[in-house]
Amino acid sequence: MEFLQAIVLGLTTGGVYALIALAFSIIYMTTRVINFAQGEVLMIGAYLYFFAVSSGGNALGLPWPLALVIALFGATIVGLVVHLISIAPLGKFDPNTNIGWILTTLSVSLIFVEVVRNLAGEQAKRVEPVISSIGGKSTVFSIEPKQYLVLVVGLALAVVLEVVHSKTQLGRALRATAHDKATASLMGINTGFMVRYSFALAGLLAGVGGWLLGPIIFVSADMGTLVGLTAFVAAVVGGIGSTRGALVGGLTIGVVESLAKQAGAGEWTSALVFLTLIVILVVKPTGILGEALIEKV
Amino acid sequence: MTRREPRHADEWDARPAEPAPPRPGEPVPSYEQPARTPRNRREAARWEREMEERSKLGWDTPINRRAFLDLSKRLGLGAAAASAAFPAFLAACGRTASSLSPSRGAKFDVGGGADGDTINIGAISIYSGVGAFVGKLLDRGAGLATKQINRHGLPDPAIMSSRNGFPDFEAYRKQDLGGIKIGDRTVKLRLITRDDNLSAQVAVSAIQEMITSFNIKGLIFAGLYDDIYAAKRLLQQYNLPAIAAYGDIASVGQLYPQTDYRQLFQMFPPDKWGIEIALEEYSIADRGYRRFAYLGDNTAIGAQGKRLIGETLAKSGNRLLAAEQYNVGDVDMTAQLQRIRSTNPHVLMIWGIAGDTAHALESLKRLDAVYLNRTTALRGPGWHPQIIGFEGGAAERTFAVLAGDAARVGTMSYWYMGGIGYIPEFQPAVDLFKEEFGDSPTGGENNPADAVFLFAKAFQDAQSTDGDKVIAALESMEKGINFSSIAPHTFSKDRHISLEKDDMVGITLERGRAAPADPPYTLGTEFTGNDDLGIKPFNPPGYIGPTMFMRFNQDGLRRKHRKLFVDVMLKQGFGTQCTKRPDPGSDWGFRLTNECDIH
Numbered sequence: 001m002e003f004l005q006a007i008v009l010g011l012t013t014g015g016v017y018a019l020i021a022l023a024f025s026i027i028y029m030t031t032r033v034i035n036f037a038q039g040e041v042l043m044i045g046a047y048l049y050f051f052a053v054s055s056g057g058n059a060l061g062l063p064w065p066l067a068l069v070i071a072l073f074g075a076t077i078v079g080l081v082v083h084l085i086s087i088a089p090l091g092k093f094d095p096n097t098n099i100g101w102i103l104t105t106l107s108v109s110l111i112f113v114e115v116v117r118n119l120a121g122e123q124a125k126r127v128e129p130v131i132s133s134i135g136g137k138s139t140v141f142s143i144e145p146k147q148y149l150v151l152v153v154g155l156a157l158a159v160v161l162e163v164v165h166s167k168t169q170l171g172r173a174l175r176a177t178a179h180d181k182a183t184a185s186l187m188g189i190n191t192g193f194m195v196r197y198s199f200a201l202a203g204l205l206a207g208v209g210g211w212l213l214g215p216i217i218f219v220s221a222d223m224g225t226l227v228g229l230t231a232f233v234a235a236v237v238g239g240i241g242s243t244r245g246a247l248v249g250g251l252t253i254g255v256v257e258s259l260a261k262q263a264g265a266g267e268w269t270s271a272l273v274f275l276t277l278i279v280i281l282v283v284k285p286t287g288i289l290g291e292a293l294i295e296k297v
Numbered sequence: 298m299t300r301r302e303p304r305h306a307d308e309w310d311a312r313p314a315e316p317a318p319p320r321p322g323e324p325v326p327s328y329e330q331p332a333r334t335p336r337n338r339r340e341a342a343r344w345e346r347e348m349e350e351r352s353k354l355g356w357d358t359p360i361n362r363r364a365f366l367d368l369s370k371r372l373g374l375g376a377a378a379a380s381a382a383f384p385a386f387l388a389a390c391g392r393t394a395s396s397l398s399p400s401r402g403a404k405f406d407v408g409g410g411a412d413g414d415t416i417n418i419g420a421i422s423i424y425s426g427v428g429a430f431v432g433k434l435l436d437r438g439a440g441l442a443t444k445q446i447n448r449h450g451l452p453d454p455a456i457m458s459s460r461n462g463f464p465d466f467e468a469y470r471k472q473d474l475g476g477i478k479i480g481d482r483t484v485k486l487r488l489i490t491r492d493d494n495l496s497a498q499v500a501v502s503a504i505q506e507m508i509t510s511f512n513i514k515g516l517i518f519a520g521l522y523d524d525i526y527a528a529k530r531l532l533q534q535y536n537l538p539a540i541a542a543y544g545d546i547a548s549v550g551q552l553y554p555q556t557d558y559r560q561l562f563q564m565f566p567p568d569k570w571g572i573e574i575a576l577e578e579y580s581i582a583d584r585g586y587r588r589f590a591y592l593g594d595n596t597a598i599g600a601q602g603k604r605l606i607g608e609t610l611a612k613s614g615n616r617l618l619a620a621e622q623y624n625v626g627d628v629d630m631t632a633q634l635q636r637i638r639s640t641n642p643h644v645l646m647i648w649g650i651a652g653d654t655a656h657a658l659e660s661l662k663r664l665d666a667v668y669l670n671r672t673t674a675l676r677g678p679g680w681h682p683q684i685i686g687f688e689g690g691a692a693e694r695t696f697a698v699l700a701g702d703a704a705r706v707g708t709m710s711y712w713y714m715g716g717i718g719y720i721p722e723f724q725p726a727v728d729l730f731k732e733e734f735g736d737s738p739t740g741g742e743n744n745p746a747d748a749v750f751l752f753a754k755a756f757q758d759a760q761s762t763d764g765d766k767v768i769a770a771l772e773s774m775e776k777g778i779n780f781s782s783i784a785p786h787t788f789s790k791d792r793h794i795s796l797e798k799d800d801m802v803g804i805t806l807e808r809g810r811a812a813p814a815d816p817p818y819t820l821g822t823e824f825t826g827n828d829d830l831g832i833k834p835f836n837p838p839g840y841i842g843p844t845m846f847m848r849f850n851q852d853g854l855r856r857k858h859r860k861l862f863v864d865v866m867l868k869q870g871f872g873t874q875c876t877k878r879p880d881p882g883s884d885w886g887f888r889l890t891n892e893c894d895i896h
Contacts, residue, residue, distance in 0.1 A: 002632070002635060005631070006632060009629060009631065013628070013629070055338050055339075055341045055342040059342070061338050061342060114426070122430055123695050124651070124652050124695065124699055126655075126698050126699045126701060128701075143663065144663060216628055217626075217628050217656075218652055218655070218699050220652070226626055258629075258632075261623075261627075261629070261630075261632040261633065262632045264632075264636065266621075266622060266623050266624060266627070266632070266633060267595045267622050267623075267624060269624060269627075270624070
């Protein structure tokens with residue numbers, strides 16, 4: 001029973017990682033860069049929701065659906081801002097040889113943390129989960145509805161993104177840009193737009209992540225740092241650039257963490273997560289569902 | 298030490314039966330509800346605003362040593378994640394020692410004569426990154442104290458107790474001494490501050506620079522704990538007296554006379570005292586608990602807490618039945634708690650910062666194991682342990698806010714009397730701060746401020762800045778001095794902590810009002826106000842957070858703080874949940890007893 005509980009709990013935690021891993025993958029697909037500020041975009045999304053929905057102080061006290069719209073819109077804009085100030089100024093570059101993007105995205109992440117800390121203060125904030133306000137309070141396997149909600153939304157978004165990217169013109173354009181930007185451009189695809197679209201979409205996903213994660217881990221300036229790092233590992237484990245891989249990677253890492261705690265090795269969770277990463281990379285360097293990039297020369 | 302003997306826990310069976318605890322799923326007891334829920338969103342917003350304002354005035358403030366501990370732990374996470382790739386990047390965010398403007402002070406003679414007109418006091422703190430708020434506390438607290446001393450001098454001893462036993466700020470501000478008196482000269486203080494850049498090595502370099510370039514005669518530590526350990530040899534080499542404003546070096550055996558670093562002094566009570574009183578006096582003697590478990594984080598502070606708890610329990614023949622660990626920032630602790638539950642402890646000691654403690658209690662709630670009352674903690678049905686938490690966790694309002702209804706009335710912690718901050722008698726100190734900075738103190742400014750006053754008094758008492766003489770003056774400061782804490786800081790030759798175990802005070806969680814007692818006597822002026830004394834309610838009706846628990850260490854408080862504890866706190870009715878019984882054997886005529894089943 002407790003083992004099953006640990007599995008379910010791991011899946012719910014993994015849902016968050018999967019969401020952010022999805023965001024990492026989408027940006028990686030179009031730009032071949034890792035947005036190290038992704039966790040901080042999530043953090044800003046969580047703060048936007050908190051200030052929109054809470055009462056007291058400078059908060060707006062709006063109904064949660066409106067607050068969610070504000071948070072998602074804000075996170076989307078922040079996603080675009082990340083692109084605008086950390087990637088766009090670098091111009092055309094080969095991410096494999098020019099690693100300036102590592103510095104710029106990391107810089108933006110630190111700037112976001114400092115700005116939010118100075119504006120919102122040191123204290124973590126509590127934000128009530130939406131699901132409890134619409135009646136969901138009982139626990140199953142000692143797991144609360146707000147945790148299940150993460151898994152459900154994570155799965156739903158992965159499915160939606162998979163469908164959008166495989167069945168729609170927008171998705172095909174994105175994949176074409178990911179596959180060969182120059183050729184996609186020659187085929188009439190606005191690759192610059194597709195890159196901006198991927199950052200905006202990643203911001204939106206981070207906003208959803210912040211909305212879901214805030215009630216679980218509390219809203220604080222450093223909430224995105226560790227989640228972002230773990231989600232990056234999840235993206236690599238699952239196969240970066242793959243929607244399904246992000247989902248599988250996120251859930252895998254969540255379950256590994258949960259089982260480690262269940263086995264009384266809670267203090268080893270980080271080590272086990274990275275060990276999992278190493279094992280996966282050794283056995284299958286492209287990640288669980290990643291595909292090797294074959295280029296004609 | 299006289300041991301108080303309230304009704305012993307064994308006598309509990311003779312009491313009237315307590316109401317049965319609720320079954321899982323039933324509504325929580327009424328004392329979990331605020332006295333009144335806000336009528337509308339606007340009222341909720343007003344209450345929240347008021348709580349924040351009140352919180353800034355007093356002991357449950359987030360920014361003090363407890364937040365400092367939080368910071369230390371978060372540094373381990375946040376910095377590690379970022380600096381793994383680019384360590385220089387973090388350092389570049391900081392203000393380096395060389396970039397600071399040099400002071401024009403340091404004319405005072407090294408050898409101990411009073412040749413100049415300025416004494417430099419050094420201070421090392423954090424001005425960079427996540428910990429920059431600590432530097433701000435130092436600048437404001439120590440800066441204000443320096444300014445006051447340079448304008449008004451040290452308060453006349455009569456002033457220190459002339460207002461109902463408390464300092465008369467108005468009289469002090471009428472003084473016009475213009476500095477401290479050494480011989481026939483008036484000497485001013487100058488504060489030299491440096492950033493430790495979140496590095497003990499940088500701190501040592503900065504201290505060395507302050508010694509050689511600015512000839513500092515005292516040092517205030519308000520930075521990383523590691524700064525103190527790294528710099529102590531330097532202090533010994535230069536025989537430079539130093540006061541740790543936030544650190545607890547006594548609990549790890551690093552304070553004189555435990556070591557030979559006689560230059561070091563500490564302003565905070567060791568965690569060891571809090572643990573001893575919480576376990577020996579409260580849990581075992583008062584409540585009758587015999588089964589204990591520990592859940593703590595994976596930091597050095599968590600490990601130290603576990604060690605101290607184990608040692609304290611061993612003295613009474615008890616032991617930890619279970620000890621579990623989590624990583625700072627972990628959200629779910631269900632697995633650890635399930636293992637702890639199998640040992641059925643009466644008390645769960647949670648050693649973590651506010652956010653982690655809140656997560657632990659949320660996990661406890663998911664297991665239907667939240668604390669209800671003493672009877673259920675001891676005898677069931679089910680597992681509902683009383684929670685005793687680390688001062689940096691369960692004593693925080695932040696913790697109660699974050700944990701929501703998982704944080705239950707009766708969750709216990711400890712702090713010290715001088716740190717509880719707001720009482721009406723100290724309003725002038727708050728007003729002075731507002732006048733200077735335009736807003737209320739956030740909390741935590743008091744220790745750097747009092748450290749400056751301690752040094753000023755030591756220089757004046759010693760009539761010198763010679764290290765030996767200043768250290769001797771600090772060690773002789775038995776009457777002490779306080780500018781912004783509500784109780785004086787004192788030292789002695791064999792006590793380099795400015796407080797004593799008798800200073801410890803209990804902290805307990807309340808929701809909206811002091812929980813009703815049986816027999817029906819409650820304190821709780823902070824919730825209800827006191828019309829006879831003209832005291833308005835201090836806590837807004839929706840207040841959820843820690844408040845003073847006055848039965849805790851009552852004999853110690855009476856010995857050390859008779860005026861404050863008996864004449865102010867109890868007679869004005871501050872604090873919570875105490876049954877007041879006549880006690881002819883007591884020279885104060887009554888004592889607070891343990892009938893309450895919640896606290």
